Amino acid sequence: MRHILSVLVENKSGVLSRVTGLISRRGFNIESLSVGPTEDPALSRITAVVLADDVAYEQITKQLYKLISVHKITDLTGGAAIERELALFKVDSPPERRNEIIEIANIFRAKIVDVGASSLTIEATGDEAKLKGLEDLFRAYGIREMTRTGKIAMARSSKEA
Secondary structure (H helix, E strand, O other), X not given: OEEEEEEEEEOOOOHHHHHHHHHHHOOOOEEEEEEEEOOOOOEEEEEEEEEOOHHHHHHHHHXXXXXXXXXXXXXXXXXXXXXXXXXXXXXXXXXXXXXXXXXXXXXXXXXXXXXXXXXXXXXXXXXXXXXXXXXXXXXXXXXXXXXXXXXXXXXXXXOOO
8 A cells, every 4th residue: 555654854964864774674665755854953754655565664763753753653544644746748849749748738737848950848746647647648749858746645625723
């Protein structure tokens, strides 16, 4: 099962290495990884997607809590979180097909961030399915280069006042 871990850690060098090392030493692959500072400059948030059954996932979280630099772990698996990724696509775009590519980008609410003589670079954000759909459409034109961030996630706000 895929688990989305949100780990609040101290914003210090070596912390990411200790967290990812702990997960990989136990034989689990990190499918996606994203790290960045939080609203508190002393803390960073690591968002990791790992494949593990429930027992193994529980072991990972118990081991992570033993690290001094780990403050909080939240399981964002399931519908209780907002998940997003960012992708950049450099797509072949001869002048006669450029309008088609721009129209596809507009439908997906993506932005053109660079225009070259024979290519367009498009920035898109969204869930995994949206970015996969956009990638599939751009493949027909030729993707020169593509890069994606790891998944970031945040718990949804409570509906109660």
